[in-house]
Amino acid sequence: MKHIGIIGAGLSGLATAKAFLQQGYSVTIIEKAKAIGGVWESSRSYLGVATQTTRDEYAFSDFPMPATYPQWPSGAQVQRYLESYAEHFGVTPHIRFRTTVTHLEYRNEEWQMEVYDEALDLTESLRFHFVAVCTGTFHKAHIPAFKGMETFTGRIVHSSQVNDPALLQQRSVAVVGFAKSATDVATLAAGLAGECHLLYRKAQWKVPRFFGNLINMRYLLFSRFSEAFFDAPHKTAFQKFLHTAGRPIVWAQWRGLELLLKKQFRLNACGMVPQHRIEDQISCSLGVAPEGFYEKVHSGLIKAQQTEIELIDGPNVYLTNGQVLQPDVIVCGTGFTQSLPFLESTYREVLTGRDGGYRLFRNIIHPQVPQLGFVGFNSSLFTTLTSEIATNWLVRYVEGTLHLPPQAAMQQDIQYMAEWRRSGRPIAAEFSGTCVAPFNFMHLDQLMRDMGLPVTATRWWPYEFFKPINPKDYRILLQRAVPKTPVTPIPVYRTADIIQ
Numbered sequence: 124m125k126h127i128g129i130i131g132a133g134l135s136g137l138a139t140a141k142a143f144l145q146q147g148y149s150v151t152i153i154e155k156a157k158a159i160g161g162v163w164e165s166s167r168s169y170l171g172v173a174t175q176t177t178r179d180e181y182a183f184s185d186f187p188m189p190a191t192y193p194q195w196p197s198g199a200q201v202q203r204y205l206e207s208y209a210e211h212f213g214v215t216p217h218i219r220f221r222t223t224v225t226h227l228e229y230r231n232e233e234w235q236m237e238v239y240d241e242a243l244d245l246t247e248s249l250r251f252h253f254v255a256v257c258t259g260t261f262h263k264a265h266i267p268a269f270k271g272m273e274t275f276t277g278r279i280v281h282s283s284q285v286n287d288p289a290l291l292q293q294r295s296v297a298v299v300g301f302a303k304s305a306t307d308v309a310t311l312a313a314g315l316a317g318e319c320h321l322l323y324r325k326a327q328w329k330v331p332r333f334f335g336n337l338i339n340m341r342y343l344l345f346s347r348f349s350e351a352f353f354d355a356p357h358k359t360a361f362q363k364f365l366h367t368a369g370r371p372i373v374w375a376q377w378r379g380l381e382l383l384l385k386k387q388f389r390l391n392a393c394g395m396v397p398q399h400r401i402e403d404q405i406s407c408s409l410g411v412a413p414e415g416f417y418e419k420v421h422s423g424l425i426k427a428q429q430t431e432i433e434l435i436d437g438p439n440v441y442l443t444n445g446q447v448l449q450p451d452v453i454v455c456g457t458g459f460t461q462s463l464p465f466l467e468s469t470y471r472e473v474l475t476g477r478d479g480g481y482r483l484f485r486n487i488i489h490p491q492v493p494q495l496g497f498v499g500f501n502s503s504l505f506t507t508l509t510s511e512i513a514t515n516w517l518v519r520y521v522e523g524t525l526h527l528p529p530q531a532a533m534q535q536d537i538q539y540m541a542e543w544r545r546s547g548r549p550i551a552a553e554f555s556g557t558c559v560a561p562f563n564f565m566h567l568d569q570l571m572r573d574m575g576l577p578v579t580a581t582r583w584w585p586y587e588f589f590k591p592i593n594p595k596d597y598r599i600l601l602q603r604a605v606p607k608t609p610v611t612p613i614p615v616y617r618t619a620d621i622i623q
Contacts, residue, residue, distance in 0.1 A: 127254070129255045131152070138507075138510050142515055221242050271434050274435060279452075294317055299454065328397050329409075346588070350562060403548075403550060407558035430442045485566075487516060
């Protein structure tokens with residue numbers, strides 16, 4: 124029986140384990156935390172964290188979230204959902220918690236994995252026929268190296284560490300950043316702290332849960348129609364029309380959306396009008412505005428400044444605009460970094476470019492790295508679904524049933540996408556190039572076609588074109604041609620084939 128190693132027990136790792144177990148493989152999941160959930164695990168979740176996507180979209184195709192959940196579930200509810208998913212599909216017994224991968228190398232057509240088991244205080248070696256890396260986009264919390272930070276008399280924490288109200292209560296808090304976690308924590312701190320400062324380099328566009336306080340965001344962001352207004356790397360006939368003769372329509376659509384957001388959030392009054400086009404920003408880091416955020420900025424409960432920390436000297440935080448703060452706590456909502464420190468250098472160099480971006484075909488495999496795949500490195504606006512489809516793709520890759528181009532063509536596609544991210548759409552380089560948004564449907568369609576499956580649940584294209592994404596559709600599609608047992612051996616490429 125083939126043994127599959129999976130690194131990470133977040134939503135991507137769980138979906139991967141479930142798919143391989145259902146095909147009869149032996150599976151072992153290595154998870155460094157004490158519980159499943161990845162970024163949703165309680166020790167890594169900040170107070171008040173909730174999904175950016177609605178309940179029905181942020182779910183696996185064959186396991187909907189409970190109808191009792193609110194439209195935007197909390198982090199604790201998402202973790203309970205993932206725990207239920209793991210129990211329901213028999214994944215939990217295959218997880219080794221509090222275990223860290225320290226080294227991974229390919230030898231004799233197998234992967235040798237060195238792991239450290241914290242509970243047993245033991246280092247051991249495991250061997251796998253295939254390894255799936257499911258560490259995702261939120262791998263390591265990033266805190267900037269502020270000059271003089273070692274002298275600070277208060278506390279400097281990452282936003283993911285804000286999981287105790289006592290950290291904020293009646294204190295002076297300075298939050299750094301403008302992404303989701305930064306504005307979430309600032310909104311929370313405005314109600315708990317003695318004072319709350321928000322320091323940001325530039326204002327970013329945020330979207331409301333309901334546009335115009337009426338239309339659910341899913342109808343304007345999660346359809347094939349809305350995706351067509353972005354300049355995609357691979358265009359449909361309609362997209363080609365929109366981005367040539369139809370450019371005035373595209374321009375008017377985006378400028379109208381900006382006007383709506385300026386009015387709804389009172390961005391001029393808040394002094395937070397972004398200086399860039401909204402279509403150039405929308406990606407995986409697109410933030411849903413926390414309820415009350417702009418109101419608290421406008422009222423002064425959140426003291427927002429477009430500035431940066433220049434120097435920290437003891438209790439004093441000097442800003443580039445000349446002001447000096449004396450916060451008790453600095454919260455860095457400054458994102459995460461991705462890396463593969465455990466992977467042997469030969470393959471790590473193949474997988475990443477000079478810019479640090481990952482070079483993966485379909486964001487899942489590299490054709491010249493043997494028996495290794497990635498799930499969750501195709502982050503999207505509904506990552507549960509894109510990860511689920513990716514892991515079904517990966518199972519078929521292992522079984523040799525995918526419809527794939529030759530290795531040279533895959534390599535050309537990898538290079539084309541890297542160049543497109545660099546020159547065509549710079550925002551696509553965020554998350555080390557592992558974000559497929561806003562081209563969510565384009566990515567899903569590519570994976571489905573590779574599997575020889577339809578891309579829509581019905582043939583009524585007007586309906587499919589305008590309706591929001593529905594994970595349940597993919598449950599039907601994936602069941603149409605699921606092989607019962609492994610068909611062919613796991614593909615193996617010689618080490619000598621690697622591009623140096």
